[in-house]
Structures are given as C-alpha cells and as structure tokens.
Amino acid sequence: EAQVTQNPRYLITVTGKKLTVTCSQNMNHEYMSWYRQDPGLGLRQIYYSMNVEVTDKGDVPEGYKVSRKEKRNFPLILESPSPNQTSLYFCASSPFWGGELFFGEGSRLTVL
C-alpha cells in the first residue's frame, strides 16, 4: 500500500532533549516536506527536499533540522526542543514539486 509513515505518532518530551521524528515513503517520490499545524495558523512548511541531499527552508525552519540521505526517508530533528515547538507535525511527499502531496497521519509532539 502506498503510504507516508511517521513515527512516533505521539510524543511528550522535555525542553532540551533531542528528538527525531521519522518519515518514510514507499512511492519513490522525489519531493518531501515537513509541516507543522497550530490552531489559528493553519499548516506552515518547515523544510522541504527536492531530492536526495537537496533540502531547503520553508516558512518556519528555526529550531529544526532535516536530512535526506535516502530517497525514501526525511527525518525531522529537534536538537533542543522548546515548548513553542509543541505542535502537530505532518510529513508529505510528492512525485515532483507541485504534484499531488501525500501526507502522513501526523505526529503530535508536546514539549514540557
């Protein structure tokens, strides 16, 4: 089944404790991206990747890192999480930039 898989789906952590949210797609898509969703602010893009080893900042990249060493994986790294990074995170992939985006089920992160 074609899908985008995120892990973990739910996580409660404390300020400063590094964490990684994994994202994997099995559709051989070139384009992948991360979004965060907050009440009243809609979906905002954090980082995106046009292909392996090609990443770029979205609208709200501060406090996040990403890597794209393999085509199928695009992990989101929070080196030192802070409470303002408490949010619902979505990973998405597309066969090309501007194509239909396929979203994962979301990862709800709480930073205390």
Next chain:
Amino acid sequence: LAKTTQPISMDSYEGQEVNITCSHNNIATNDYITWYQQFPSQGPRFIIQGYKTKVTNEVASLFIPADRKSSTLSLPRVSLSDTAVYYCLVGDISAGANNLFFGTGTRLTVIP
C-alpha cells in the same frame, strides 16, 4: 509567492451544493490552483487541481474565471462526511526551489 484568501468557515445542509471561493489576486502566469481537504487528526488530502476554466473529477469541480484572480471549489450534494477544512493553494508546479502556502483554510460544517 501568491497568497490566498478564503472564508474562515461555512455551514451547509446535507444534500446541498457547496461553493467555496478562494481569492488569489497576485497569481502568476505559471501558477496552478490546487485544493486539499483535511479531516480532524488526519493529514490533508488532494482534491483537485486546475489552471483555467473548469476541471471536474469524481469528487468536485473547480471553476477558474478568465482573469484567474479567484477560483471556486464546488462540492455537489454534500454529506456529513464532507465536514472538513478545505485549503486553496496557488503555486508554480514547474518551478524549482519554492514552497506551497496552505493558510488556515475554510472550515466546512455540514448540518443534518
């Protein structure tokens, strides 16, 4: 990057046709218009994409006037399961490094 303006919310009764309009006054020549649907606690799902005039698929129709400064998503005979947030996006699908702006979308509530 063309930004979009949509109504924050709409209500409709079951069985009615719903039209959600999106304003994109700064749309560029190469920009396409794409609509996504998001149910609570799920990632957005692609509905329809178009460039001009009218596009129809099994789920919805998209009407784009000649000046392309707005577009209308039409959902025929809505049911309770169509209650969701609908996002209008505008972007150049042939461009290189760029990103898509989701905004806050339109929250559609279908009433029995």
